[in-house]
Structures are given as C-alpha cells and as structure tokens.
Amino acid sequence: MKKYILIVFLIVVSIFSCEKDDICAATTATTPSLLVSFNDNVLRDNQKNVTGFLATGFDLDSALEGYSVVTTADAILPLRTDATETKYRLFLDYAIDDNGTPDDETDDFQTGNEDIITINYTIKDVFVSNACGYKVQFENVSITIEPDGDNWLLFQEALNDNLIISDETTTHFNIYH
Amino acid sequence: MKRQRILIFIISSFLLLSVSLTAQNETEITTDSISTQPRKFGIRVGTDASKLLRTALDDDYTGFELIADYRFSRKFFIAGELGNEQKEFVTDFLDITTQGTYFKVGVDYNMHDNLFPLDNMIYSGFRIGASSFNQTLNDGTYYATDQYWQTQGSVAELKEYSGLTALWAELQMGIKAEVLTNLYVGFNVQLKYLFSQDVPENFTNVFIPGFNKVFEDSNIGVGYGYNISYRIPLYKK
Numbered sequence: 001m002k003k004y005i006l007i008v009f010l011i012v013v014s015i016f017s018c019e020k021d022d023i024c025a026a027t028t029a030t031t032p033s034l035l036v037s038f039n040d041n042v043l044r045d046n047q048k049n050v051t052g053f054l055a056t057g058f059d060l061d062s063a064l065e066g067y068s069v070v071t072t073a074d075a076i077l078p079l080r081t082d083a084t085e086t087k088y089r090l091f092l093d094y095a096i097d098d099n100g101t102p103d104d105e106t107d108d109f110q111t112g113n114e115d116i117i118t119i120n121y122t123i124k125d126v127f128v129s130n131a132c133g134y135k136v137q138f139e140n141v142s143i144t145i146e147p148d149g150d151n152w153l154l155f156q157e158a159l160n161d162n163l164i165i166s167d168e169t170t171t172h173f174n175i176y177h
Numbered sequence: 178m179k180r181q182r183i184l185i186f187i188i189s190s191f192l193l194l195s196v197s198l199t200a201q202n203e204t205e206i207t208t209d210s211i212s213t214q215p216r217k218f219g220i221r222v223g224t225d226a227s228k229l230l231r232t233a234l235d236d237d238y239t240g241f242e243l244i245a246d247y248r249f250s251r252k253f254f255i256a257g258e259l260g261n262e263q264k265e266f267v268t269d270f271l272d273i274t275t276q277g278t279y280f281k282v283g284v285d286y287n288m289h290d291n292l293f294p295l296d297n298m299i300y301s302g303f304r305i306g307a308s309s310f311n312q313t314l315n316d317g318t319y320y321a322t323d324q325y326w327q328t329q330g331s332v333a334e335l336k337e338y339s340g341l342t343a344l345w346a347e348l349q350m351g352i353k354a355e356v357l358t359n360l361y362v363g364f365n366v367q368l369k370y371l372f373s374q375d376v377p378e379n380f381t382n383v384f385i386p387g388f389n390k391v392f393e394d395s396n397i398g399v400g401y402g403y404n405i406s407y408r409i410p411l412y413k414k
Contacts, residue, residue: 009350010366024320031321064325078323082330125332127379130393132320133270134332
C-alpha cells in the first residue's frame, strides 16, 4: 500500500515537472503592428481601394509580405522595435517598366506614385509571459507624409487622441487619398 | 487546468493523510512488541546532495541546502530545511537571475515499521516554506511575430526587483536509509502549493528559491532532493 502511494506521488510530481510552458503560443497577443485604413478624401467615412499598392520598408529591398502590388483598402504595417521611428515607401499603381527590352533587366525602372511616410512613437515595455517575454506598446504615435509635390496620400489622422497601439483589434489610423 | 491541478493536489493530500491514518492503526496493534525496543533519539543534520551536484553541473544554478530533523516520538520528527539558491532563467527573449534564501519547517511521519535494530524511514512530511528573494532582469528582447524588420529591440531599463517574498505549503514523500551507523542517505519528492508571492509590477517570478520553477497560471510546484545526513545520537528510549 505504502509503495503504491509513493509511486502515485512520484507520477504526479513527474507530470507537473514535465509541463512545458516554454513556447510562446501563437494566439498570445505580442507586439502589435500598425493598422491603417485607406479612405476616400472626399467621403471620409468610406474606404477606398488603393490599386497597385506596394509597401516597402525604407531601407529594405524586399516588399512587405502581402503588399506587393495588390488592391487593398487596409494595410498592416509592422513597426520597428529597435527604433522610435519607422519609415515606409508606399506606392500607388506600382509597376515595373521593362523599357521595351523584356530580356534585359538592367534598364528596368519602376513606375507609379511613391510616397514616404514616417511613423514616430515611443516604446513602452509590457511583460507578457515567461515564454513570450516582453511586447512593445507604441505610444504617442504620429504619422508624417513626406511632401514630394505629387503626393497621392493627402491626409492622415489617428482614430483616437493620444493613440496607444497595444493590440490589433481596431484600426489605428485613417489615411485619405 | 488550474482547477484540475488543485484537485490533484487535494486528492494526493487526502491519500497521504489516509496512509498516515492506516499506518497509525497498524502500529497500535503491534505497539507492545515494538515499543519495548530501545530507539535512538537525536538531531539529524545533513545536506541536499542534488543541489551540490546541480551546482557543479549546471552553469545557470548555484544552491545549497541544510537539512535537519529531530525525533520527538517514535514515529514523528520535527523537520526543516534552510537554503540559498541562485538560478538564471534564459530563453531567446528573456534573461532573468533569481537569488534568495528560504526555510521550511514541518513534521515528518515515519510510515515504516522497522525490525529491531533497523532504523530506516519511509516517510511523508508536511512543510510550510518561506522565501525571501530578488530578481534581476539581465536582458529582455521584444517578442514580435512579424519579422519584417529583422532585428527586434530590447528592454532599455534593466531592473532589479528586490525584497520579494513567497509562502507555500509542501508535501514530501521519501525514504531515509541508515547505510552506516547514524549515517543516512535518502531521497524525497516534493509537491508544493503556493499561497502567496510578491509579483513585481509588469514582471513575473520565474523561480522562487526553495519552491523551484513557478508555472504560469498555476500555484503548484514540484521538487526533489537527495539527502545525506548524520544523526547526532543524544539518548535511547
């Protein structure tokens, strides 16, 4: 009897010690991205599709996954956590013009309207869990559209005053075009 | 999940209790023959060899524990542990060092009926444990599922959270065998229930000295020990 109890106790203890909580579950809310809605500049409550939309991080070569020449009225833009500003190139009607020589890539050039936006913010640490560690909460968020004389992005506004980006449940910014 | 664990804890407590009670009933019957034999009484002191071994083998761990028990009746012992532990918790996203001291006091009950002159133990024990500790955040890299901007930043303000305390109850089961006169070796397993802990704001306790790893969303903890102890014989009865 005593032996059995000891064995049961050992099993119970070993089950608990085998519990694995070292992996951050995909469902856990961690560092959020910026959710942008593209709206009509006249009928400002209405979303308006951007055609040939392409988004690229300012210093990066590859386009943001999911936004490489698409038609969309929303964009989810990841923000840098190692800096307090993130710059994106956003293209309208992006295309590659092969300059009449489909086989020669060296003289290709891109067409479309490029606008550069800068997102500024402060970073606040929020502890999530042992497995996930910390996430970032972005505070005092502002967006600047760099004027280039031919902007397709006309105006931006945050949906809340003192915008805090802590999750991805609602749109954070409207950009009008 | 939490409720389930608490349930298991309660069930095993009852199991332990029932064992103690049945064992008690058994002894009452055989009291006459055994109680006439002399028993050694004394203070038994020792250390947890597993903590020494782990200190030697595990770079992230340093620990030492003194154990002692005092027999106050044929079956019952006052028992306690006093220790100091330092543990580093390292993942891809966190690096936390926990350091602190702890003590546990309680009672051991010997469930084993020895044939004279053997004096071994198969025991169940109960402890109240308390720990005073601090935690240092050495590094914290932000977790982001999107890796478009390849490098993630890390927590700028690294902190030490000091003056933390924790209180728990503990059930132990184990054996102690007398291998040489008055020299005992043994092992035990420990199941713990955390009553209270100081959780720093915007942080967590990953480890509590004496309690071991703290599971998220759970008050249950586990542990084990390999004991080497020596009994200082005081008198026989």
